[in-house]
Amino acid sequence: MKKCIVIGGGFAGLTSAVYLAKAGYNVELIEASSKLGGRTYSFLDKNTNTIIDNGQHILMGCYDETLKFIKLIKAEDNFHFQKRLRVIFLKPNFETLVLKSSLVFYPLNLLIGLLNYKAITFIERIKLLRFILMLPFFSKKKLERMNVSEWLKRGHQNDNIIKAFWGIIAVGALNTNIEKASARVFADILKKIFLRGNSSATIVLPAYGLSESYCNHAQKFIEENKGQIILSETIQSFEIENEKVKSIITSNRNITDFDFIISTVPKFALEKILPDAIDNKLNINYSSILSVHIWLKENPLNEPFYGLIDSTVHWIFNHGTHITVVISDANELLEKSKEEIYDIVIHEIEKYTKIKRELVDQYKIIKEKRATFIPSNDIMKYRPSSRTKLMNLSLAGDWTDTSLPSTIESAVKSGRTAAENIISTVVNED
Numbered sequence: 430m431k432k433c434i435v436i437g438g439g440f441a442g443l444t445s446a447v448y449l450a451k452a453g454y455n456v457e458l459i460e461a462s463s464k465l466g467g468r469t470y471s472f473l474d475k476n477t478n479t480i481i482d483n484g485q486h487i488l489m490g491c492y493d494e495t496l497k498f499i500k501l502i503k504a505e506d507n508f509h510f511q512k513r514l515r516v517i518f519l520k521p522n523f524e525t526l527v528l529k530s531s532l533v534f535y536p537l538n539l540l541i542g543l544l545n546y547k548a549i550t551f552i553e554r555i556k557l558l559r560f561i562l563m564l565p566f567f568s569k570k571k572l573e574r575m576n577v578s579e580w581l582k583r584g585h586q587n588d589n590i591i592k593a594f595w596g597i598i599a600v601g602a603l604n605t606n607i608e609k610a611s612a613r614v615f616a617d618i619l620k621k622i623f624l625r626g627n628s629s630a631t632i633v634l635p636a637y638g639l640s641e642s643y644c645n646h647a648q649k650f651i652e653e654n655k656g657q658i659i660l661s662e663t664i665q666s667f668e669i670e671n672e673k674v675k676s677i678i679t680s681n682r683n684i685t686d687f688d689f690i691i692s693t694v695p696k697f698a699l700e701k702i703l704p705d706a707i708d709n710k711l712n713i714n715y716s717s718i719l720s721v722h723i724w725l726k727e728n729p730l731n732e733p734f735y736g737l738i739d740s741t742v743h744w745i746f747n748h749g750t751h752i753t754v755v756i757s758d759a760n761e762l763l764e765k766s767k768e769e770i771y772d773i774v775i776h777e778i779e780k781y782t783k784i785k786r787e788l789v790d791q792y793k794i795i796k797e798k799r800a801t802f803i804p805s806n807d808i809m810k811y812r813p814s815s816r817t818k819l820m821n822l823s824l825a826g827d828w829t830d831t832s833l834p835s836t837i838e839s840a841v842k843s844g845r846t847a848a849e850n851i852i853s854t855v856v857n858e859d
């Protein structure tokens with residue numbers, strides 16, 4: 430039985446390990462931290478005795494690879510799937526605007542939904558619809574030279590449409606502002622969301638903490654298929670001989686008994702293990718996400734989540750006794766103290782909802798500094814593919830060349846590609 434070492438236990442690593450274990454490989458997944466999940470995990474907040482996530486994660490109906498993976502590890506019941514797209518947007522004074530697909534058939538249901546989105550004028554809705562219908566016809570080459578803002582303006586999307594629609598979708602999907610993100614990446618996602626059928630535009634939310642929702646199921650799948658998961662062990666370096674990795678040096682040992690390695694660690698971590706592994710033209714910049722978990726004495730919200738129009742705060746997720754407030758593209762707020770951040774957040778929440786400062790019992794702020802990479806045009810062409818010049822080393826991770834932005838779907842797609850490349854190499858050798 431061929432043995433594969435998978436480095437990293439985030440979505441990409443767990444996906445690689447699951448697919449290899451399913452194909453009968455002897456898999457050993459090694460994770461530096463004391464828990465699985467990477468950038469997606471949950472933990473017990475002792476002050477409130479609540480399981481919370483490091484950051485709220487949204488999946489979408491167009492996350493084909495992720496949904497297949499979740500099904501494979503039998504974790505589907507741990508996610509809430511919308512039947513039809515429905516998002517409540519808020520303006521100040523709790524003015525609510527609904528974006529939902531109607532009951533008629535696709536694509537008419539989405540088109541009618543957009544035409545009824547009253548956050549923008551009727552003429553603006555027509556312009557928005559026209560832009561969406563034009564998506565298949567934009568030149569990919571031209572999109573690769575533009576940022577999202579330039580593209581939207583050329584497509585006659587005015588400030589109001591950008592503020593009330595595109596800005597919210599872009600910051601949610603790309604976690605950066607429209608001046609920095611590649612128009613090509615955004616166009617590709619929009620096509621997946623709006624032009625591929627009814628369920629693609631729907632929202633999928635974990636029903637429990639992220640670790641319960643998927644990590645435990647992935648671990649069970651790997652272990653039931655005779656794989657092994659080792660936590661709290663860091664890969665430090667590789668010894669290379671004849672264009673192959675000969676041994677893996679970890680914080681505890683030297684590993685030499687393996688046939689293949691898949692590294693799923695982020696670029697900055699891979700550079701420590703193998704300094705010249707990556708094209709030095711790939712200059713990744715990161716965008717942070719701030720999550721503010723707020724426990725309430727009384728919760729006046731009744732929808733599962735809300736998008737905020739023209740606010741520093743982008744999303745509010747409602748978990749009943751507590752809410753999670755998400756600020757994407759938050760680099761500018763990182764240096765502020767927790768008290769300052771809380772003040773900004775509560776001020777916005779009071780402005781947009783019926784939640785008042787007096788209703789707050791406790792709060793907890795989580796800063797994820799390198800939450801996602803910025804999908805700018807300059808980096809998209811230098812993202813590495815799964816195969817490397819070392820014959821037994823493959824790469825995966827959301828930052829590798831999946832053509833997707835820094836998302837769970839990119840991580841899962843990369844993990845599966847790396848595993849399948851190994852499986853097909855072995856089949857061809859046999």
Ligand SMILES: Cc1cc2nc3c(=O)[nH]c(=O)nc-3n(C[C@H](O)[C@H](O)[C@H](O)COP(=O)(O)OP(=O)(O)OC[C@H]3O[C@@H](n4cnc5c(N)ncnc54)[C@H](O)[C@@H]3O)c2cc1C
Binds near residue numbers: 438801
């Ligand atoms: C707050 C937040 C909110 C987000 N929201 C969304 C969202 O709503 N939707 C969405 O699709 N995406 C979202 N993302 C992005 C998403 O979480 C990531 O794209 C995805 O989790 C990346 O998975 P990965 O496996 O590629 O990398 P990681 O999750 O970073 O996994 C890499 C793993 O490698 C381990 N590692 C590193 N170095 C070593 C070493 N030397 N030895 C052993 N192990 C090592 C790390 O500990 C880590 O566990 C969000 C991210 C954050 C932080």
